[in-house]
Amino acid sequence: MTMTPEASTKAAAADLSGGGVGAALSGATRQAERSRGQGIAATLLPPLAMGALIIGGWYFVTYVLLEPQRRFLLSAPHEVLQVGFLDWGNFSEILSGLWSSTRVAMIGLAISIALGFVLATIMSQAKVFERALFPYMVIVQAVPILAIVPLISFWWGTGQTSRIVVCIIISLFPIIVNTLFGLQSAEKGMHDLFTLHQASRVTRLRKLMFPAGMPAIFAGLRISAGLSVIGAIVGDFFFGKGDVGIGQLLRKYANQLQGEELLAAVIMSSALGVGVFLLFGWIQNVAIGRWHDSEGVTA
Amino acid sequence: MDRKLGSGEGKRECAEGFLVNDISSNAATSTSLAFNGIAMTFPDGTHTLQDISFQVDRGDFITIVGPSGCGKSTLLKIAAGLLDPTEGHVDVDRDRLGYVFQDATLLHWRTVMGNVELLAELHDIPKAERRRLAQDAINLVGLGGFEKHYPKSLSGGMKMRASLARTLTLKPPVFLFDEPFGAVDEITREHLNEETQQLFQREGFAGLFITHSISEAVFMSTKVLVMSNRPGRIVAEFDVPFDYPRNPALRFDPAFAKLSGEVSEALRGGH
Numbered sequence: 001m002t003m004t005p006e007a008s009t010k011a012a013a014a015d016l017s018g019g020g021v022g023a024a025l026s027g028a029t030r031q032a033e034r035s036r037g038q039g040i041a042a043t044l045l046p047p048l049a050m051g052a053l054i055i056g057g058w059y060f061v062t063y064v065l066l067e068p069q070r071r072f073l074l075s076a077p078h079e080v081l082q083v084g085f086l087d088w089g090n091f092s093e094i095l096s097g098l099w100s101s102t103r104v105a106m107i108g109l110a111i112s113i114a115l116g117f118v119l120a121t122i123m124s125q126a127k128v129f130e131r132a133l134f135p136y137m138v139i140v141q142a143v144p145i146l147a148i149v150p151l152i153s154f155w156w157g158t159g160q161t162s163r164i165v166v167c168i169i170i171s172l173f174p175i176i177v178n179t180l181f182g183l184q185s186a187e188k189g190m191h192d193l194f195t196l197h198q199a200s201r202v203t204r205l206r207k208l209m210f211p212a213g214m215p216a217i218f219a220g221l222r223i224s225a226g227l228s229v230i231g232a233i234v235g236d237f238f239f240g241k242g243d244v245g246i247g248q249l250l251r252k253y254a255n256q257l258q259g260e261e262l263l264a265a266v267i268m269s270s271a272l273g274v275g276v277f278l279l280f281g282w283i284q285n286v287a288i289g290r291w292h293d294s295e296g297v298t299a
Numbered sequence: 300m301d302r303k304l305g306s307g308e309g310k311r312e313c314a315e316g317f318l319v320n321d322i323s324s325n326a327a328t329s330t331s332l333a334f335n336g337i338a339m340t341f342p343d344g345t346h347t348l349q350d351i352s353f354q355v356d357r358g359d360f361i362t363i364v365g366p367s368g369c370g371k372s373t374l375l376k377i378a379a380g381l382l383d384p385t386e387g388h389v390d391v392d393r394d395r396l397g398y399v400f401q402d403a404t405l406l407h408w409r410t411v412m413g414n415v416e417l418l419a420e421l422h423d424i425p426k427a428e429r430r431r432l433a434q435d436a437i438n439l440v441g442l443g444g445f446e447k448h449y450p451k452s453l454s455g456g457m458k459m460r461a462s463l464a465r466t467l468t469l470k471p472p473v474f475l476f477d478e479p480f481g482a483v484d485e486i487t488r489e490h491l492n493e494e495t496q497q498l499f500q501r502e503g504f505a506g507l508f509i510t511h512s513i514s515e516a517v518f519m520s521t522k523v524l525v526m527s528n529r530p531g532r533i534v535a536e537f538d539v540p541f542d543y544p545r546n547p548a549l550r551f552d553p554a555f556a557k558l559s560g561e562v563s564e565a566l567r568g569g570h
Contacts, residue, residue, distance in 0.1 A: 189404035192381055196398055197421040207417075211408045291408045291449040 075259045084264020094249060094265050098272055101245035104160065105232035105276075108167020109225055115168070116175030116220075123176075124183040124209065125201065141173040145231070149238045159242040163235035170231035171224035178220025182213020215292050218284040225276045233269055246272075330354050331473045331505035332378060336387035338530075339373055347373050349530040351387070355473070360499050360506040362516035363533075364566060365526030371509040372401070374531070375477045378507070397471030397504070399479045403458035405450040405465075411437065412446040415464045422469065429468070436464035440494065456487035460494075467498070474499075476508040480515065492518050493547060500543050513562050517555060518545060525565040535565035 055077055062076045075083075085091050119137075123130040145166060156162040186208050194204050210217075236247025246269050253262035333354040339347045347370035355361050365371050376382040380393050405414045412430075415437055419429030437443060440460040450458055459479055466474070476495075480488045496519045499506055510516050516523045517539055525535040537558065541549060549555050 187402070187404065189400045189402050190406065192376075192379075192400070193398075193404055193417075194421070195381060196379055196393075196396065197418055198394075199421050203421065207420075208406070211406065214408070288408065291451060293451065 072257060072259050075263065080260045080263045080267075083260035084267075090261050090264070094246070094261070094268050097244055097246040097249040097265070098268055100243050101229070101232040101236055101247065101269075102272060104163045104235070104245065105167055105225075105228040108164045108231060109171055109228040111164070112168050112171045112175055112224060112228065113221070116172055116179055116224075120176050120179035120183060121205065123180050124205075130180070137173060137176055140169065143169075145170055145234060146238075149235075153239055158239035162239055163232055163242075163245070166235035167228045167231035170234075171228040174220045174223040174227065175217075176220075178216045178223070179213065182216030182220075183209045184213075185216060186212035214288045215284075218280065218288065222277055222280040222284070225280050226273050229269075229273050229276055330356050331359075331391065332507060333390040334374070334378070334387065335390065337374070337377060337384045337389070338386035339370065339377065339382070340385045346530040348377075348384070349532050351531070351533060353524065353533065355505045355507050357472070357505050358503065359522060360496075360508065360520045361522045361524060362508040362510060362520040363524045363526055364510055364513055364516045364562065365531060366528050366566070367511060369526050369528055370531035371511075371526060372477050375475050375507070375509055378475055391473060395469070395471050395473065397466040397469065397474040399462060399466050399474070399476045401477050401479065401481060403450070403455075403462040405458055405461055407450050410447050410449055411442060411453070411461050411464075414450070414461055415468060418465055419468050432468040433464070436467040437461075439467060439498070440464045454487075455483045456491065459483060459491060463495070463498075467502070470502065472504055474504045474506045476506065476510075478509050478511070481510070481512075488512075488515065489547065489550075493545075495519055496543065496545055513559050513566070514550060517559050517562060518550060523562055525562060534568070535562075537562055537565075 058074070058077055062071060062074050066073060083090060084094070119133065123133055148169070149166065152162045152165050156165055183205075190208055190212070191204075194208055199207070232245065233247045233250070236245035237251055238247075240248055240251060246265060249265050250262065250269075253259075253265060334351050337351040338349050341347060351374060353361075363371050363374070373382060375398070377384045378389050378391060379396055379398050380389075406417065409417070412433055415433040416429050419432050424432070434446075437446060440463050442457065442460050442464060445453070445457065445461075450461070453461065459482075462479070480491050483491065492515055495508075499519070506520075508516070508519065517537075520539050523537045523539060524533050525537075526532065527534045539558065541552075541555070
């Protein structure tokens, strides 16, 4: 609504600059301008309004619901901004923790991808392998991560390796399932074509099954990338030793009642998850956007 | 690198330049494809084909019409070696078989050019050569200018043309068509019929075409075979006397109508 007057002044400006080019043309320009303005308003307004509502609610909780001596439980947004983000000492600590966790997550994800591709490829080659392997993957996937964290630290200690193992366990399954589904998604007729022309298994994998599976593979990657970030943070939080990641910071801030830093760290962790998700969406778009109508990829 | 991987494991006898030197040698044997006493019963007990024997010679364009589910497509799959018959055997050189599927079966991730090049690629034909073969085939089916388009931006008829072009690159002496124009609209279908008939004339392959459209069958072929309901048998055979090239006006010719009527009657009798 607030956009409308602005849009119409812009349109008027366009009219003026258009001069004598012709009423029809500038009319069309105005139409396009206005609908574009309305389009932006329609996409941006709802989330902005919601954001304002959330911040309003946040202030309400801090200043109205909480008595002054309990206000440390939820510091006001501007305090979080000041202490957590604008104080360089605090923010750089959060950033370096975030970077450490990002590294762990990416190493774990890379290993997951390699392992997942190999396992899915093996399973795609014969039903026997799929039947033999699949139940165990479901079992590994079904174990609550918290239940095996002690086991992991028992075997690999509490350092970087254990954190990476957590990332792998948590992110492997979606890659396997989606890659396998993707590899099996090529149409029967395409397989017949490759059979007719005596394509080898390797050729079939390279030229038919993997390309046909790319959309599903990317869907799996996006899910796993997010999970791997969670794994890195959870691992760091539980093991609590070695290179300081965001998980250890979260625990430290919580223990020391540093509410502002804690909230800033939570927000930054979430931003990392979102960033990773968008990054893989973008990679997907670049890789297969030309031929595949990927839905939901706006980045 | 491409070709190494392609041929490494398969190690089949799909010789490098077969289309360059083998085509002439085929002229010696006039029979390109022969079905000898084919019968087919699927593992689930469906008795699909019974006692099918006929041959397709060079210069033949034979069309099989039959009710749906009579086993027409099964017969083509047997010819191509995608299925093994329960009885009988097929004589054909499988390395040199062209097969046009019911669907265009284009690879979505490849452009028209990439798709048309695929078969030559699978047969390890060098890059420059396969590019040339593909370009010729694309021009032949009238898709020039669409080389860089992806399948998602093509109409049904254009996809089918690309699929035809893909098969043409290998210049197969035997062409199997599995109801390829069933999914396109009537007008496009008639165009494609005319073009296929021109290709047949120009390329001189032996053609076996499956359809349930009588007018399509009579318009293109030298001979029409009528297949009965399951288990499919050949119940009637019609020679089509019209000269090539056949032009669209043929469809309104009384002789065309008369022959179509006879085929239709035979088809109904087979029900």
